[in-house]
Amino acid sequence: MAIYKLLQNEIVPMERTTFGLQGIRERQDLQNLLKQQIEIIAPDVLVVAEEFADWEDSKRRIDLLGIDKEANLVVIELKRTEDGGHMELQAIRYAAMISTLTFEKLVAIYSRYLEDIGSTDDASDNLLGFLEWSEPDEDQFAQKVRIILASAEFSRELTTSVMWLIDFGIDIRCVRMHPYVHDGETFLDVQTVIPLPEVADYQVRIREKKQKEREAREGTRDTTRFNLVISGTRMDGQSKRWVMFHVISALIRNGIHPDEIVETIREFKKRPFEVFEGTLGEEAVYDAFSKMDSSAKLHLAKRFFSEESQLFHVDNRTYVLTNQWGLRSFQSATALSKRYADMQIRLEPVDD
Structure with missing residues (x-):
């Protein structure tokens, strides 16, 4: 002025x-x-x-x-x-x-x-x-x-x-x-x-x-951690997001189709994956998220397990798992452990 x-x-x-x-x-x-x-x-x-x-x-x-x-x-x-x-x-x-x-x-x-x-x-x-x-x-x-x-x-x-x-x-x-x-x-x-x-x-x-x-x-945030066992492999002190990643990753590696997983936990998580056509790498996935919402304060890729080793490629599609798991993640993991009992998935909260 x-x-x-x-x-x-x-x-x-x-x-x-x-x-x-x-x-x-x-x-x-x-x-x-x-x-x-x-x-x-x-x-x-x-x-x-x-x-x-x-x-x-x-x-x-x-x-x-x-x-x-x-x-x-x-x-x-x-x-x-x-x-x-x-x-x-x-x-x-x-x-x-x-x-x-x-x-x-x-x-x-x-x-x-x-x-x-x-x-x-x-x-x-x-x-x-x-x-x-x-x-x-x-x-x-x-x-x-x-x-x-x-x-x-x-x-x-x-x-x-x-x-x-x-x-x-x-x-x-x-x-x-x-x-x-x-x-x-x-x-x-x-x-x-x-x-x-x-x-x-x-x-x-x-x-x-x-x-x-x-x-x-902050007062309502659930920071509970879990001890997780999958087919005899034990992983202690896992956060909710990593529990879901390890469980779903193990299921997909054992031949369970991602769409079947979606159907199993639909009651608790309506959209656990973002799906892209083709076999995409980490950079291509990042670019794909950028096109979805270029105005977002937090890049969408940050809300998913989007690193190269975390992507799932099935039927010429790339499935990217969300890392946003709230209070109902325990129910999701429990539903998967019951349906795929042969995977011997066990989950228990860690005492503070």
């Missing part, structure tokens, strides 16, 4: 520039200015450290470390580049490294920062006053670490990573800083681009909904 200056008879566009062209350095200029007015990119945040690196075995430094009104620690990373570099990866490392800070430790960190900037304020009093606490409350302190990335621009790779992290509950935002020049003066356009302020509340609700759905799926 461009910025314009309104004059009496015309609207004059301001010229977009870069920090480099204006001689604005990352640490000495941009960081130094923002730490004094941090509300420009991080409202309701108190800066407690600059170039923070209070850990062993690492030379990494947090540009600015802050704390917000809810007593959450805030990692602030600044870049004057046009793509943001890999700042999200750096910030995640920093967030993990400071996540165990205590209030007492932060007081010591903040005290050094106040001394460095020539302030005689008491660090503990300042923190308590900012948080509106009468005394330290470790139960409420640093329950979350927020991340703020501020840059001239952000690459698609970076924004994709940030959106994915947000989807999993990480509090991270991107603030874009565009410098402009007009009549010898430099202006700065600052906007939060992720999440968009207009839809931030909506995105929070969507994220919470997804999180609840994710937790519900």
